[in-house]
Amino acid sequence: MSRTEGRLHWLMAISTLVLLLAGFCPAMAGDLDPFSGMTGTVKISGGTAHIPVMKEAAKRIMQNNPDIRITVAGGGSGVGIKQVGEGLVDIGNSGRKPTDEEIAKYDLKMFKWAIDGVGVVANPENRVKALSKNQVKAIFAGRIDNWKAVGGMDKAINVYTRDEASGTREVFWKKAIDKEDITPGANVVVSNGAMKSAVANDPYGIGYVSVGHIDASVMPLAIDGVTPTLETVKSGQYPVARGLFSNTRGEPTGLTQTFIAFLFSETGQKIAAEKGFVAVK
């Protein structure tokens, strides 16, 4: 009965899924060539926004090279940075740039392989389609607590936020609500996936997720007239954006280096774009 139990379940579920899916997907040659003949394990943890891309990359690599094992776990950006810094994993993902302190303390090398927006989402049943920035701030601070005040139905607003380790929360807090305190009455969920299912299940909910995670189950809300999409994040029109980082302790070597190079390859960048992120190359 500890936090590791929950994390372990996720780790097991995700790695099982990765292993299962490895058998079913078509191969893409070229960018995968550097992996041929390599063996070993790459352990990845941290940012939950990164997970779809990490899983897809791992799937393709492992399918072509059965001697390579790649495990992908979540935990949040803070966990990723800490675990890679302490040598528990090979790559620690973060949805924010590690702080100068963290970089110095752990000798981190950062690799920003995509750009991601953080979009405010509500349930698709909600009549409200757009909010002003001030309304978003007021809702998350708890000053507006009914949808009626912003043109919706007469129902209390259920605010969802993320845990302390979340890079998504950090970026949202800094850039969307200008570092205003989020109401202590907000529900706290522990991953982008959990946020999506919470808002998808709650007709009166509001939360924020990585733009890459937005799909038909949740409705992105326009802020000051700009809807968070791949295009608006790319053009810089949508301001709540951040880099997706993969961090290593010191210069990466061997399989870890090859894996990071793969993220920057044409195939790797295409995977990132397919999963809803803005490629950097």
Add this chain to the structure above:
Amino acid sequence: MRTERLVQRLLGLAAGCSVAVTLLIFGFMVILGLPLATGGTFFRMFTSAWLPHQGVYGIAPMVAGTLSIASLAVVFSVPVSLGCAALISVLGSGPLPALLHRLVRFMTGIPTVVYGFAGIFLLVPLVREWAGRGSGMCILSAALLLGVLIAPTMILFFSDSFASVPRTYLEAAEALGATPVQKLLHVVIPCSWRGLTSGVVLALGRAVGDTLIALMIAGNATAMPGSVLEPARTLTAHIALVVAADFDSLEFRTLFACGIILYLCTTVMVIFTRRIGAAWEQQRW
């Protein structure tokens, strides 16, 4: 003879190790939590709210969350468990008691995460619609689910203590013309109240210590809960949520206070259960 002594030593060593680990964990928490006590913030922590951006790291809402969820879970679970245990060992007839007993034993093996998932998709929407407000992730949902989780512990404990009521008492009651329900109310339950109490205390301990259900269902809000329909955060969920963020801050130090509270809770409950058990043994001999 020599091997016997060797085995004895090895077992003694193993026992010593587990005792040492338990004590060391407590010592570790006290030492790491000490800066709080000397900083004068230790007692303020139990009365104030959790406002990390203002440098206030109170855990009062989490203590309230833990107490309300755990005690409500026991309140929900006791009547159901009592009825179920009575059916298993006193009132039931035919294949039903054995079947029920097997089912309850099976329930003890279901991982909590399964209850959590089922709760998110089945119970939470139900509670939200029924309550008409809030997100459905609240004290009530968590307590209901936790009630299901701790029921097997109680049922097994209850039915065991029902079964150990001396046969002669029951026969005497029967000879006086007592119905099965009368036997249960006037003979079985009064005779096994000690077993009932230790079952409840043990289940309460399990409810206080559970992390996953609260983390997934209770909503984890840091505000002081005002009603059972509001989200709350338990001490265990709080540790799980904060521990991931930072290892050096004061924020992190307060977790040791949470740990100490949970540790003391469990200790008190275990001692309580033992004492009841010991008294019970004495009475029987």
